[in-house]
Amino acid sequence: MPRTSINGKVNLAVDLGDPFLNHVVDGFFKIGTLKKMCKEDAYWGTVAGLYVGLEYGVERLRGTRxxxxxxxxxxxxxxxxxxxxxxxxxxxxxxxxxxxxxxxxxxxxxxxx
The missing domain is CATH 1.20.5 (Single alpha-helices involved in coiled-coils or other helix-helix interfaces)
Structure with a gap:
């Protein structure tokens, strides 16, 4: 289960019951909460979550890293x-x-x- 530290103050554990979803949400929080949450941060958090999810999915399909x-x-x-x-x-x-x-x-x- 991925663990994310938000601004070094809040430690968040994400468990949605599926490793794919866990990685997507973890990627969103790691990138999207580096600054104040605003439109641009939400955009980059979404892009990061999309990338992490696709990366993890390709890794699972290929069976190799x-x-x-x-x-x-x-x-x-x-x-x-x-x-x-x-x-x-x-x-x-x-x-x-x-x-x-x-x-x-x-x-x-x-x-x-």
């Missing part, structure tokens, strides 16, 4: 977030590539530390 799950999760998140506010197919593809690249780079950096 490597850089590829981060790339696919980032690409899917980039495409979905872009598609919500954009009808330009080229922009959606570009955002999917960017999301995949950023997630893959973050995964490689985490291996170095």
């Amino acid at each position: 490597d850089w590829k799950y981060a790339m696919v999760g980032g690409a899917l998140t980039g495409a979905l977030v872009s598609a919500v506010g954009n009808n330009n197919r080229d922009k959606i593809v570009l955002d999917a590539i960017t999301g995949g690249a950023v997630a893959t780079a973050a995964e490689f950096i985490s291996y170095l530390t």
Whole structure:
């Protein structure tokens, strides 16, 4: 069960009975509550929850944990977030590539530390 510390003051344990949902909510709280809760924070918290959920889902489907799950999760998140506010197919593809690249780079950096 993921445990989240909000602003270093509140320790929150999330258990929705499903590991997938637990990771999504945990991702939302980790990113969405770093600052005061406002529209932008809720947006980034939702994006983070979507990414963590997709990443976890891809990991479960593949049955392995490597850089590829981060790339696919980032690409899917980039495409979905872009598609919500954009009808330009080229922009959606570009955002999917960017999301995949950023997630893959973050995964490689985490291996170095």
